[in-house]
Amino acid sequence: MKILILGGDGFLGWPTAMHLSQAGHEVLIVDNYLRRRLCLEQSVSPLFPVPDLGRRVQLWREITGLSIEARIGDLSDWSFISSVMQGFVPDALVHYAEQPAAPYSMLNRHAAALTLQNNLMATLNVIYGVREFAPACHIVKLGTMGEYGTPNIDIEEGWLEIEHKGRTDKFLYPRQAGSLYHTTKIMDTDMLWLYARVWKIRVTDLMQGPVYGLETYENAGHEELYSFLNYDEIFGTVLNRFIVQAVAGYPLTVYGAGGQTRGFLNIKDTLNCIELAIRTPAEPGQLRIFNQFTETFSVNGLADKVASVGRQMGLSVEIKSIANPRKEAEDHRYIAAHTGLLDLGLEPHVLTDERLADIIRLVMRYKDRIDPNQFLRNIKWA
Amino acid sequence: MKILILGGDGFLGWPTAMHLSQAGHEVLIVDNYLRRRLCLEQSVSPLFPVPDLGRRVQLWREITGLSIEARIGDLSDWSFISSVMQGFVPDALVHYAEQPAAPYSMLNRHAAALTLQNNLMATLNVIYGVREFAPACHIVKLGTMGEYGTPNIDIEEGWLEIEHKGRTDKFLYPRQAGSLYHTTKIMDTDMLWLYARVWKIRVTDLMQGPVYGLETYENAGHEELYSFLNYDEIFGTVLNRFIVQAVAGYPLTVYGAGGQTRGFLNIKDTLNCIELAIRTPAEPGQLRIFNQFTETFSVNGLADKVASVGRQMGLSVEIKSIANPRKEAEDHRYIAAHTGLLDLGLEPHVLTDERLADIIRLVMRYKDRIDPNQFLRNIKWA
Numbered sequence: 001m002k003i004l005i006l007g008g009d010g011f012l013g014w015p016t017a018m019h020l021s022q023a024g025h026e027v028l029i030v031d032n033y034l035r036r037r038l039c040l041e042q043s044v045s046p047l048f049p050v051p052d053l054g055r056r057v058q059l060w061r062e063i064t065g066l067s068i069e070a071r072i073g074d075l076s077d078w079s080f081i082s083s084v085m086q087g088f089v090p091d092a093l094v095h096y097a098e099q100p101a102a103p104y105s106m107l108n109r110h111a112a113a114l115t116l117q118n119n120l121m122a123t124l125n126v127i128y129g130v131r132e133f134a135p136a137c138h139i140v141k142l143g144t145m146g147e148y149g150t151p152n153i154d155i156e157e158g159w160l161e162i163e164h165k166g167r168t169d170k171f172l173y174p175r176q177a178g179s180l181y182h183t184t185k186i187m188d189t190d191m192l193w194l195y196a197r198v199w200k201i202r203v204t205d206l207m208q209g210p211v212y213g214l215e216t217y218e219n220a221g222h223e224e225l226y227s228f229l230n231y232d233e234i235f236g237t238v239l240n241r242f243i244v245q246a247v248a249g250y251p252l253t254v255y256g257a258g259g260q261t262r263g264f265l266n267i268k269d270t271l272n273c274i275e276l277a278i279r280t281p282a283e284p285g286q287l288r289i290f291n292q293f294t295e296t297f298s299v300n301g302l303a304d305k306v307a308s309v310g311r312q313m314g315l316s317v318e319i320k321s322i323a324n325p326r327k328e329a330e331d332h333r334y335i336a337a338h339t340g341l342l343d344l345g346l347e348p349h350v351l352t353d354e355r356l357a358d359i360i361r362l363v364m365r366y367k368d369r370i371d372p373n374q375f376l377r378n379i380k381w382a
Numbered sequence: 383m384k385i386l387i388l389g390g391d392g393f394l395g396w397p398t399a400m401h402l403s404q405a406g407h408e409v410l411i412v413d414n415y416l417r418r419r420l421c422l423e424q425s426v427s428p429l430f431p432v433p434d435l436g437r438r439v440q441l442w443r444e445i446t447g448l449s450i451e452a453r454i455g456d457l458s459d460w461s462f463i464s465s466v467m468q469g470f471v472p473d474a475l476v477h478y479a480e481q482p483a484a485p486y487s488m489l490n491r492h493a494a495a496l497t498l499q500n501n502l503m504a505t506l507n508v509i510y511g512v513r514e515f516a517p518a519c520h521i522v523k524l525g526t527m528g529e530y531g532t533p534n535i536d537i538e539e540g541w542l543e544i545e546h547k548g549r550t551d552k553f554l555y556p557r558q559a560g561s562l563y564h565t566t567k568i569m570d571t572d573m574l575w576l577y578a579r580v581w582k583i584r585v586t587d588l589m590q591g592p593v594y595g596l597e598t599y600e601n602a603g604h605e606e607l608y609s610f611l612n613y614d615e616i617f618g619t620v621l622n623r624f625i626v627q628a629v630a631g632y633p634l635t636v637y638g639a640g641g642q643t644r645g646f647l648n649i650k651d652t653l654n655c656i657e658l659a660i661r662t663p664a665e666p667g668q669l670r671i672f673n674q675f676t677e678t679f680s681v682n683g684l685a686d687k688v689a690s691v692g693r694q695m696g697l698s699v700e701i702k703s704i705a706n707p708r709k710e711a712e713d714h715r716y717i718a719a720h721t722g723l724l725d726l727g728l729e730p731h732v733l734t735d736e737r738l739a740d741i742i743r744l745v746m747r748y749k750d751r752i753d754p755n756q757f758l759r760n761i762k763w764a
Contacts, residue, residue: 174542175572198763382581
């Protein structure tokens with residue numbers, strides 16, 4: 001299959017490109033290096049340097065003999081994306097090309113406008129690109145579990161049958177998110193659903209939880225092929241951040257009461273989910289939604305796990321609650337369905353102590369590079 | 383009160399400005415003439431010329447002795463809106479400043495991108511402007527009944543209590559719209575709700591139905607103060623369009639089966655609704671939603687009404703069904719609550735035969751100006 005990876009330089013984009021290339025697909029990456037530029041702007045950097053796409057593509061060819069193509073350009077520029085779509089005509093595309101950080105989206109007006117503009121224009125142009133140049137292309141879009149917020153009823157998988165005054169109808173599950181970043185993902189879902197109905201585009205929208213881990217099937221043993229490991233409060237995901245804090249001997253910073261509960265998954269499961277979604281595409285006119293996570297943890301639960309495994313490995317780990325910079329429920333119900341991807345064949349890599357120890361060991365190799373000034377950036381929601 | 387009218391050049395913006403000025407408020411208008419430019423781009427024009435804001439403000443002063451200020455500028459330009467907010471510090475603002483036409487939003491990629499960009503950036507900048515320069519300002523935002531679509535259950539007023547597996551929670555009523563324009567209004571609602579929760583801004587979001595009529599309390603007898611009367615398929619609302627078609631001896635063009643049902647209101651009721659909303663502001667942190675219409679009609683029902691009244695006035699009126707250019711249900715349930723504004727004191731101007739005849743008479747004065755080429759523009763949803 002010809003597969004286009006939008007945002008293919010990113011934390012998940014690059015591992016996905018390698019994974020699908022290894023599986024025998026013809027892979028074209030597009031990226032505008034937005035994440036790299038925003039990290040520079042905010043003076044944060046990953047734990048170790050990540051080569052640019054030109055170099056990574058070259059390394060990939062040297063190691064595997066397989067070829068991935070990469071083009072640098074901005075998806076909000078129609079002349080760029082239309083030429084890509086017209087030239088490549090993908091069978092499927094994976095759309096990761098969004099400003100990925102909730103805290104960044106709440107930083108100031110400039111960052112909010114960039115998030116809104118980048119994320120929605122990319123999605124609109126992807127939809128038009130498919131419509132005009134590759135109408136059979138299956139759009140695999142990365143959404144977020146954060147679209148649902150933390151409701152007092154069970155979270156279902158994308159849709160909800162509602163009974164009201166003796167009548168029923170089926171709707172997109174009511175969404176309300178806790179940051180502008182998450183809200184742009186709700187907007188993406190609304191837009192994809194509109195055009196699925198009107199133009200019969202085929203869409204899989206993956207409501208993904210926070211991802212942890214770094215090593216995948218393809219990059220194991222090749223550190224230059226590792227993804228960004230951000231451990232700052234802006235671009236770092238919580239478990240990866242806790243691990244780096246534990247290794248640095250810095251207290252694990254829990255926001256507020258720490259009862260915030262989310263669905264998590266290992267980076268390897270992300271790759272498998274994407275591959276499963278591509279293998280069984282959505283039908284024309286279908287907006288298929290999966291909740292993409294394997295286990296739920298509270299922030300306290302994660303901190304305890306890292307502390308316990310870290311201490312077994314000889315680290316001195318403390319946990320410290322700090323004032324919550326976000327506006328969010330710190331103690332809430334969280335029961336969320338996630339059977340769709342299991343039904344397609346997903347075999348979860350759950351967070352065992354050994355897997356956690358593997359990630360900790362990996363980070364320990366870079367202990368000297370950790371800059372504790374990056375952990376907290378003091379981005380307040382209000 | 384100091385009231386800012388965003389989009390104050392528009393079909394409803396200008397009448398609102400006059401109405402609130404007459405009521406004794408200090409009114410500042412902002413507009414970038416987008417609607418005028420888009421009409422020019424699409425080669426459609428209102429039934430009679432509408433003077434620019436400078437001239438209208440001058441006329442208003444001559445007639446009433448009251449002063450309305452107008453500034454021309456683009457709300458997606460932060461330096462402009464921030465200087466306006468900082469200088470004026472409104473007590474309330476009415477946000478009409480959006481690309482207003484569903485068919486335009488479905489025209490092509492350029493028009494879709496403009497709609498998305500204009501509408502969402504205006505709303506984001508309004509929110510930031512309030513946050514930074516006028517935190518107590520009450521935002522009165524024009525949404526649309528089209529946000530709800532045509533569900534199989536009753537449409538409630540903005541919110542829905544949902545019971546699911548024995549538990550309940552209250553959500554924004556699930557929304558799914560039929561065009562990108564309507565979808566941007568859903569996105570606006572999502573964004574306003576986010577910042578109402580996070581920053582405690584005060585918002586009234588008015589889910590308005592299609593408006594008909596032209597004469598208001600303030601412009602009666604002063605034709606230069608009338609609003610745009612577009613009768614083309616892009617910018618004209620359905621009842622106004624039918625009336626112009628009837629006067630021109632052109633068949634009333636009903637899309638498809640004509641069972642499409644919506645909630646309508648007289649332009650005078652729009653003005654009263656806005657005034658009522660301003661008089662009783664939303665609380666800090668509240669997103670208050672009203673369904674703003676007074677009666678429901680099907681398209682067939684409206685066509686029959688225009689035909690019947692028109693024939694009594696000696697017009698020869700035909701009704702003709704044409705292939706529906708939109709993707710929409712043509713025969714559906716439509717039961718929508720609309721008690722919030724009645725509770726605040728709204729006294730509806732229902733569509734009596736006499737009121738309809740008044741509008742028809744007004745249009746007859748301009749019969750010679752009607753250009754039948756404007757009725758159909760062949761903008762297809764798919």
